[in-house]
Amino acid sequence: MSTQSRATARSGETLPDVADSARAARQLDRLKGRSSWRQRLELSFLLGPALILFVGFVILPIAVAVYYSIYKWNGFGPLKDVIGFANYKRAFSDSLFIRAIEHNVIIAVLSLVIQLPLSIAIALLINRKMRGRGFLRLVVFAPYVLSAAVTAVTWSLMLQPGGFVDQLFKNAGAGSWVHAWLGDTHIVLYTIFVVASWQYMGFGIVLLLAGLQGIPGELREAAALDGATPWQTTRMVILPLLGPTIRIWIFLSMIGSLQLFDLPWIMTNGGPAGASTTMATYLIDKGIHSYEYGYASAVSVILFVFCFIFALVYQRFALRRDTQGSLTRMAG
Amino acid sequence: MAVIQATQAPLQRRHSKVSGPQSAWGTAAAYAVGVVIVVITIVPLLYVILGGFRTTAQINEHPAGMPSPWVWTNYKTVITSSSFWHFLLNSTVVAVIATGLTVVLGAMAAFALSRYVFKGRDGLYAFFTIGLMFPLTVAALPLYLQLRRLGLLENLWGVAIPEAAFSLSITIVILRPFMRAIPAELEDAAVVNGTSRLGFFWRVLLPLSAPALTTVGVLAFVTSWNFYILPLLVFNNQIHFTLPLGVATFQSQYSVDTARVFAFTSLSMLPTLIFFVIAQRRIVGGLTGAVKG
Incomplete structure (x- = not known):
C-alpha cells in the first residue's frame, strides 16, 4: 500500500470522528452558554464594573487634565479663559x-x-x-x-x-x-x-x-x-x-x-x-x-x-x- | 510590560538555589554586612519607640540617651485620645474597601479576559495595562478635581475608589495568566455537570486562584494603608484623616511636645509591623512576586 492511499484510508476512517467531535464541541458550547447574547451579557457583567472604575478614575482624570491645561483657571467658576499652550x-x-x-x-x-x-x-x-x-x-x-x-x-x-x-x-x-x-x-x-x-x-x-x-x-x-x-x-x-x-x-x-x-x-x-x-x-x-x-x-x-x-x-x-x-x- | 512576566512567579517556588562561594572570608563578611544592615534598619525604629518613653526634656538634654526614668504618660495620652483610634479606623475602612473592590472587580475582569473568546479581548487587556505606566501620584491632582466634580471630597470612598481603580491594572496582570493556566478540562467537566460559566468561575476558578488572589489582596491593602498624597488632597477635616496623614499632621501640630510625637509615630507604625511579622511570607512574596522579572 502506498503512503498516499494509506493516508486516504485513514482520513476516510476519521471523518465521522471529526463530525462527532464538532457536534460535541457545539453541544459543549451550548452548555457553556456560548450563544452570543448570553456571552455578551456575561461579559458586560464581568467587565463592566472594572471598566467603569478604570475609565472613570484612571483614564478620564488625565484626559480632563489635558483639557483644563489650556485654560487659566483657579478651580472656581466657569472655564472661560483659554490661553492655549x-x-x-x-x-x-x-x-x-x-x-x-x-x-x-x-x-x-x-x-x-x-x-x-x-x-x-x-x-x-x-x-x-x-x-x-x-x-x-x-x-x-x-x-x-x-x-x-x-x-x-x-x-x-x-x-x-x-x-x-x-x-x-x-x-x-x-x-x-x-x-x-x-x-x-x-x-x-x-x-x-x-x-x-x-x-x-x-x-x-x-x-x-x-x-x-x-x-x-x-x-x-x-x-x-x-x-x-x-x-x-x-x-x-x-x-x-x-x-x-x-x-x-x-x-x-x-x-x-x-x-x-x-x-x-x-x-x-x-x-x-x-x-x-x-x-x-x-x-x-x-x-x-x-x-x-x-x-x-x-x-x-x-x-x-x-x-x-x-x-x-x-x-x-x-x-x-x-x-x-x-x-x-x-x-x- | 514590566510586570507581566512577573506574574506566574508566585506559583513556582524555588527550584534550586545558587549559593555564593562559601569561603570563610565571604561568610564572615556576609555576617558583618548582615549585622550592619540590621542595625541601620532597626535603630531609627527603636529610637522612635524608646523616645515615646521619655519626656521632651529628657530628649532635648540627651538626644541619644535611653529613657530614665521610663515615662508612660505619652503613650497613655495617645491611646486614650480619640484621634488616634479615628485615624486607625479610617485607614482600616479605606484599605478594606479598596482591597475588596480591587479583588472582586479585578477577578471578574481577569476571568472574562482569560477564559472568554471575544473580539477585542487583547486590546482591552492592553488598555487595562495602561495603568502600570504611571503611578497614582502623577494623576493625583486631576483625580482631586474629578472627585470634586463628583462630590466625593471629605468622603472615605473618594480615596478608596481611585486606589482600587489604580490597583486594577496590576491585579488583572497578575490574575489573568494564573486563571488562564487552569486546565480547560476542568471547565468542560464543570459544564458537563450542568454548571454555568459563572458557576464555574465562582465554585472552581476562584478557590483555585486563592494564592494569586491573596497576592493581589496584600498588594492592594498595603498600598492603600500607606497612601498619603490622595488623602492629603481629599480630606481637610481631621475626622476623615487616615494614619499617614494623621502622623504627618500630628508632628506639625505638636512640634513642641516632641515626646508625644514620638509616641504617636511609634504607635502608628505598630499595626503595620505586627501585620507584617504575622503575614511576612505572604507580604514579601506578594510584593516581590508582583513585580519580579
Missing part, C-alpha cells in the same frame, strides 16, 4: 520647575549609581547559607512596608539640629561633619536620598535575592569546573542571568524617582528655598496652595508624559527581551 510654556520657563526636574533626575541617577551596585553587592554577599537569614530578610524588608509618612516623621525627628544623628556624629568624634541636614540647601536633597534609600533599598535587595534564587546552582559549579574564579563566575554567569531582575529594579526605581513626593513634602515641604522641590511637590503646591488648577493640570500632563514615555521606551528596548522567558522567571 501658555501654561506649558510657563512651566518650562519657571526656574523652580526646571530645578524640580533636576532634583528628580539627581535622585534617579543616585539610585542607579549608588543604590543599585550596593544592593547587588549586598544580595550577592548574603545569598549563602547563614544563620538568621530569614530574620535578615524580614528586617531588610520592614522599612518598605512602613508608610513614607512614618518614615518622614521618624527621620525628621532624628535629623533635628542637635538631635540624635548629630549626637551620634559627636560621640564618634566626627562632630565637624554635623550639618543642618534638612536646612542646608546644598545638602537637603542628599539627606532625602539617604532616607529614601533606607526605606526602599531593602525591597530591591529582597527582589535581587529572589532573582538569585532562580539561578540553578549547577551553573556556578560548572563554571568552577571550567576553572573560572568566583569573581569571574559572578561577573560572566550570575550577573547576566540576574539581568531581568536588574532591569525590573531599574524600572521601578526610575518610576519611583519620578514620583517622589511624600518624603520631601513632609520633611521639608520642598524647601529650604526650593532645594528639595520635586516635580510632584511643585505640582501639588501649585494646586492646593495657590489654586492654579489650570497651570497645575498642565504640570500633571507634563509629568504624565515623562512617565509614559519612559515606560514605553524602557519596555520597548530594555524589558522586551525578558518576555521571551528566561531562567529568572522561575524565581521564587
